[in-house]
Amino acid sequence: MVDLTETSAPTPGETTVTLPDEAQVIAYLNRDPLLLTRHPQLLEQIEITHAAGSAVSLIERQVDLLRGRNQRLEARLEKLLDSAKANEARADKVLKLSLSLIRAPSLAAIAAALKTSMKDDFDIDDVFLGLHAPAYRRHDIDGIVPIEANGAIARAYDNFLRTRLIDCGPIEPDKTKLLFPKADVLIASAAVVPLEKDKHLGFIALGSRDLERFQPRQGKLFLEMTAELVSAAVRARMN
Incomplete structure (x- = not known):
């Protein structure tokens, strides 16, 4: 070797x-x-x-x-494949949600379809669907909450309603009682998403018992897509 x-x-006489x-x-x-x-x-x-x-x-x-x-x-390849499979499965679920909302014959049916899809397909524990009072003239539809200008919800979410930016993260107990009063479990984190950001239609909130489910820096694409689908379905049934 x-x-x-x-x-x-080197030894004496040896060339260095x-x-x-x-x-x-x-x-x-x-x-x-x-x-x-x-x-x-x-x-x-x-x-x-x-x-x-x-x-x-x-x-x-x-x-x-x-x-x-x-x-x-x-x-790395295995991770990419797993991510691709997860995205494909999520896309199928979003398609299923969109079909449910399109086929819903009324606002009450839209609220019910949204809640069922979120629970069954996305493991969301509870859903809030609120519409601003000027746009939502009826206040007696099951599953839809009117958002009064000076009401408790508007005061609690004053900053969100002003900026209309998606808000994800742990949710405070007082806000949990406002948005998810009938939840079967204690809601620990939530995603609050505006409906028709420029027209102040209202907002949806997705609640989870998992404190880590919704985080401030998570991706927002799925939430934005869901809000757009709900907004379109609500507008179609309001007109």
Whole structure:
């Protein structure tokens, strides 16, 4: 085996050979990357100390590195495939929701379809559907809550109603009582989403018993799509 880690002192009368330093070796290999191709025996002769302490040949070390890289690529590919499958399943559920809302014959049916879809397909524990009083003249439809200008809900969500930005995260107990008074479980987190952001139609709130289900920095695409579907269905039944 060739060992480049040590050089012994020259004996009297022996010619001194100056070995290149690391930078020179690296520079040379960069200039001539085919060196090891022309001298493949070096791949087996050069020893590299393994992390465990044993010595392995350069070719064995390369195989080990390639194996590790391959494992990382396989893990990444598997993660991408899992994400694709999850997105496909979610798209199917959104399509099912859209069909349910389109086919709903009344506002009460829209509220019921939304709640059923969220519970059965998206594991949402409770749903709030509120419409602003000027747009919602009837206040007697089951599943729909009127949002009065100076009412408790408007005061509790004053900032949200002003900015009309999606609000996700843990929900305070007093707000839980306002939005989900009949929930079968304690709602710990919620996503509050405006309906027709520019027209002040109202908002929906999706509640979950899981404190981590809705987070401030989570993706908002699904929530926006749901709000658009609900808005379109509500407008169609209000006109």
